Amino acid sequence: xxxxxxxxxxxxxxxxxxxxxxxxxxxxxxxxxxxxxxxxxxxxxxxxxxxxxxxxxxxxxxxxxxxxxxxxxxxxxxxxxxxxxxxxxxxxxxxxxxxxxxxxxxxxxxxx
Amino acid sequence: xxxxxxxxxxxxxxxxxxxxxxxxxxxxxxxxxxxxxxxxxxxxxxxxxxxxxxxxxxxxxxxxxxxxxxxxxxxxxxxxxxxxxxxxxxxxxxxxxxxxxxxxxxxxxxxxxxxxxxxxxxxxxxxxxxxxxxxxxxxxxxxxxxxxxxxxxxxxxxxxxxxxxxxxxxxxxxxxxxxxxxxxxxxxxxxxxxxxxxxxxxxxxxxxxxxxxxxxxxxxxxxxxxxxxxxxxxxxxxxxxxxxxxxxxxxxxxxxxxxxxxxxxxxxxxxxxxxxxxxxxxxxxxxxxxxxxxxxxxxxxxxxxxxxxxxxxxxxxxxxxxxxxxxxxxxxxxxxxxxxxxxxxxxxxxxxxxxxxxxxxxxxxxxxxxxxxxxxx
Numbered sequence: 001x002x003x004x005x006x007x008x009x010x011x012x013x014x015x016x017x018x019x020x021x022x023x024x025x026x027x028x029x030x031x032x033x034x035x036x037x038x039x040x041x042x043x044x045x046x047x048x049x050x051x052x053x054x055x056x057x058x059x060x061x062x063x064x065x066x067x068x069x070x071x072x073x074x075x076x077x078x079x080x081x082x083x084x085x086x087x088x089x090x091x092x093x094x095x096x097x098x099x100x101x102x103x104x105x106x107x108x109x110x111x112x
Numbered sequence: 113x114x115x116x117x118x119x120x121x122x123x124x125x126x127x128x129x130x131x132x133x134x135x136x137x138x139x140x141x142x143x144x145x146x147x148x149x150x151x152x153x154x155x156x157x158x159x160x161x162x163x164x165x166x167x168x169x170x171x172x173x174x175x176x177x178x179x180x181x182x183x184x185x186x187x188x189x190x191x192x193x194x195x196x197x198x199x200x201x202x203x204x205x206x207x208x209x210x211x212x213x214x215x216x217x218x219x220x221x222x223x224x225x226x227x228x229x230x231x232x233x234x235x236x237x238x239x240x241x242x243x244x245x246x247x248x249x250x251x252x253x254x255x256x257x258x259x260x261x262x263x264x265x266x267x268x269x270x271x272x273x274x275x276x277x278x279x280x281x282x283x284x285x286x287x288x289x290x291x292x293x294x295x296x297x298x299x300x301x302x303x304x305x306x307x308x309x310x311x312x313x314x315x316x317x318x319x320x321x322x323x324x325x326x327x328x329x330x331x332x333x334x335x336x337x338x339x340x341x342x343x344x345x346x347x348x349x350x351x352x353x354x355x356x357x358x359x360x361x362x363x364x365x366x367x368x369x370x371x372x373x374x375x376x377x378x379x380x381x382x383x384x385x386x387x388x389x390x391x392x393x394x395x396x397x398x399x400x401x402x403x404x405x406x407x408x409x410x411x412x413x414x415x416x417x418x419x420x421x422x423x424x425x426x427x428x429x430x431x432x433x434x435x436x437x438x439x440x441x442x443x444x445x446x447x448x449x450x451x452x453x454x455x456x457x458x459x460x461x462x463x464x465x466x467x468x469x470x471x472x473x474x475x476x477x478x479x480x481x482x483x484x485x486x487x488x489x
Contacts, residue, residue, distance in 0.1 A: 002149050002283035004303050007274060042274045043267065044282075047150045051157055051263035054368065059344060061417060085149065091391060095344055095414035102400035102411075 007042060011077065014040045024072065025065040027058020032072055039076040046087045049073055059095055062087045114279060116308045117141040119467060120299050122286050122323060123315035124148075125156035126262070126453060127445050129269035130460030131313055132278040138468050142278045143307055145299065147285040147319060152266035154317045155452060158338060158389070158421025160362050160374040161262050162353050163454035164202050166229045166254035167218055171478040172430045172455060173225045178474050179458025180256060187260075187457065193268030195260045196367045200351035202257030203237060205406065206250045211357035215252045222254075229254040241350050243407055259353040259364040262453050269460075286316070288326045289442070296327060296441030311467050313443045318424040320446035327439050332427035332484055333447045337380055339395045339420045343413040345369030360402040371413065375399035389420040423450030433459060433479040434466060443467060444481055 020033025030053050043052045046069065055069050056062025062069075066087035074081040092101070119135055121128045124146025132144045148154075163184055165176050180199075188195045206215050215231060222229050232240075234249045274280055284305065289312060290298035299307040314320045318335045346369050355362040363373035377383075377395040384392070396418045404411045426432060426447030436442045445463055448455070462472045 002147065002285060004284050004301075004305070005149065005282045007280035007282060041271050042151075042280075043271075045150050047153070048267060051152070052267045057417075059416060090417040090419055091396075092415060092418070095416045097412050097414050098343070098400045098404060099411040101415050102397050102404060104394075104397050 005044065007044065011040060024068050025053075025055040025058065025062075027060050027064075028054040030055045035069060035072045036076050039073055044073075044077060046070060046073065046084055050087065056087050061090065114143070115305065117143040117279065118309060119143075119311045119313060120145065120307050120309035121313045121315060122299065123313075123317065123320070123445075124151045124270065124280060124282060125154050125315065125317060126152060126266040126269060126456045127156075127315040127448070127460055128313070129266060129273055130456050131315060131445060131464055132280075133269050133273035133276070134461045134464035135467065136273055136276045136278045138464065140468060142273075143309070144273070144278055144280045145284045145286060145301070145307065146280065146282040147316065149283050151270045151280070151282065152263070155338075155421055155423055155448070155450065156266040157263050158340075158419060159262050159450065159453045160340065160372060161259045161364060161366075161453065162202070162257075162355075162362065162451065163197065163199075163260050164254070164257045164353060164355075164451070165227050166202050166222055166252055166257055167204055167355065168222070168451070169430045170221055170225045173222065173227060175458050175462065175474050175476070175479075176455040177227065179455060179461075180258075183457035183461065184258070184260070187265065187268075191265070191268035191272045193264050193271060194367075195265040195268060197258060197260040198351050198364075199256060199258035200353075201240070201253060201255040202353040202355065203241060204252045204355045204357060205237065205244070205248050206357040207247050208249075212250045214357045215250065219252045227254065228256060241352055241354075243349055243409060245406055245408055247405060257353055260453075261366065265453075265456075286323050289323060291327065291439070291441075294440065296439050311441055311443060313445055313463065313467070315445040317446060317448075318422060320424070320444070324442075324444070327442065329436060329439060329442070329481065331432050331444070331447055331481065333449075334425050335422040336425040336450065337383060337389060337392070337420055338374060338423050338450055339376070339391050339399070339418065340372055340374040341396050341399055341415050341418045343371040343373075343410070344416050346371065346410075346413055356402075356406075361399050361406075370416070371410070373399055373403055375402055389422050391418045391420045423448075425449050427484060431455070431459065431479055432481050433463060434476050434481070436481050
């Protein structure tokens with residue numbers, strides 16, 4: 001269900017924090033400060049943060065950082081993390097070589 | 113919450129965000145309504161990132177050429193966002209005589225409109241891109257084409273427009289347009305909120321058909337599914353945008369190093385509709401087989417994700433842009449048919465011009481709503 005969200009609502013001002021340099025998304029090397037700043041630039045959903053910064057777009061596809069990112073975004077917006085949507089999961093579950101993915105034969109089938 | 117503005121823009125994709133941006137820059141007050149919870153959640157974030165002139169219909173070619181000349185080269189600076197624009201050419205690849213025929217036809221039509229595009233042979237293709245296999249025997253080559261990042265470009269327009277004072281509201285689904293004394297004035301939403309403006313821009317992708325229908329306008333378009341896959345980051349290989357004569361696949365290597373390749377299974381239109389764009393199990397493996405034939409050394413690259421999206425496919429394959437005689441106050445910007453990203457800055461800028469000054473630099477006559485006719489007059 002979609003929720004009406006007025007993007008001109010004022011947030012508390014951005015205050016730099018001593019741990020802004022901390023890496024949150026390890027695959028794509030995105031820091032806490034970059035995530036916090038993106039919220040103040042208008043990226044108010046997990047989806048927008050991901051598309052803007054690449055958090056959760058690396059090899060682990062956000063399996064490590066999604067929860068951390070969500071907590072940072074929620075705190076910056078002044079809402080509960082439960083109010084933000086879950087980060088998107090996309091197939092395949094694990095990175096898979098193209099030559100393997102390209103082969104749809106069932107186990108035991110002969111080479112075509 | 114303010115609910116009146118000079119212009120109400122329906123749709124927070126790249127078209128809606130960019131029109132809002134060019135309007136607010138010229139001093140207009142703008143409210144932009146997005147039905148989903150996220151900015152750029154439709155085709156704007158689900159496309160191959162092509163900023164391409166070659167292979168386009170001559171009716172929309174002047175508009176995209178205008179955009180590549182005037183907006184794309186400086187867009188990152190203008191939007192203070194890395195749009196990752198590369199202007200390193202587009203190769204449309206062919207393997208057979210039939211492909212050559214298709215590509216030659218496309219090339220001849222584009223040259224007539226003044227585009228710098230030509231046919232080249234397999235050896236010249238491999239001089240431009242040495243990774244391509246011997247199977248490639250010809251290509252059309254357009255050196256001024258390129259690619260960019262659709263995610264950051266869309267959000268860049270949003271960010272800058274918002275900073276300049278455009279009022280964005282997401283999760284606000286439009287259910288009805290209403291005229292007052294014969295002129296379009298009101299935009300009614302599912303939430304019960306009503307917005308009023310002197311001009312209403314309809315840039316809601318496929319949803320535009322349902323919304324326009326509430327004032328008696330029917331735009332002949334359908335949805336069509338588009339799917340793509342993304343690899344892990346690879347060492348830098350090439351900067352061209354790629355396509356094929358048969359549209360087996362298309363794509364490019366991004367600044368990040370990953371490859372984004374779109375493609376099809378041939379079963380499009382008959383895949384399961386879950387009400388949301390979900391990848392079809394047979395498509396990504398099929399795209400992989402296509403890619404490996406063209407780029408044998410990518411066979412060990414890992415796929416990290418796949419995604420799908422819907423295109424707003426117009427009956428004649430080009431967008432519907434501009435004012436509508438029957439509904440004063442309405443401006444249409446929809447039906448981009450899956451290739452709306454590259455043309456977005458120019459289309460948005462020209463429609464903003466049309467709204468503010470009543471004229472455009474590029475003739476949009478061939479893209480108007482009144483162009484559709486049945487086959488027997």
